[in-house]
Amino acid sequence: MAETIAALKEDFSLIDEWEDRYRYVIELGRALEPLADADRNPRNKVQGCASQVWIAAHEERDGKEPRLAFTGDSDALIVKGLIAIIFRLFSGRTPSEILATDAGALLDELGLREHLTPQRSNGVASMVTRIKSDAKAALAQTLKSA
Template identity: 65%
Template sequence: MLKMAQTAGTGTPDIDDIIENFSLLDDWDDRYRYVIELGRGLIPLPDADRTDANKVQGCTSQVWLATAVERGPDGPVLDFIGDSDAHIVRGLVAILLAMVSGRTASEILSADPIALFEKLGLREHLTPQRSNGFRSMVGRIRADAQAALAGA
């Protein structure tokens, strides 16, 4: 049975459960369905956050990431919400947010979402455009974390 404990604020399972769930699924049809299901579980992005400023450049599909920064005892904490007009990409957003949302800027900058992407086998099973889009999302999140540290 798949684990679905949620990461605070994102509507997705925590990243360890996602990794474990991937290992339980035997074929890529099931994994694709799971990625799509993760995307369906995202908290809806308010229309007010569907702005050009929140749009991730470098993605074939439309992707938006909205960032909120709060002070934490260990530095700025970033919370993200996101959405896409493509089901698979929305699922990739969910995986990425499960890894970074609610973390400090330093934790985000030391994390390696690209390595996780490859560990889950996503790179080899998605088009190069989707892989590049994922890298663009990671770049945007890292830039937001760097900006939060600079403003702290």
């Protein structure tokens, strides 16, 4: 995870202007893996976002604790880019790693939160809450099965 965070910080440090950083965030969103139509359902819709946002969690079992992979989409380009950044932090991690990650601190380090509207900041918080909720459920299921 440290490499992912370092890479994001490096990418953002190379871009001086915030307008250019927003373009970069949008590019990240455009590169997201498409969300399957079946995953565009009420269960995967993230509440608390002004834009339409869907996040689907998929478990990958390769050891004691599963790894969670996420797919998602939004109807807003900048939000889709924020989803891509959040997925870089959380996708492919175990539930324990996800629960231990402070996404807010990273967004502060990137300078993103200070440049987001309060509405978008709330939406990002809702997305992180949703991912952590999925991680808690996966961890509980793992402990129950053990």
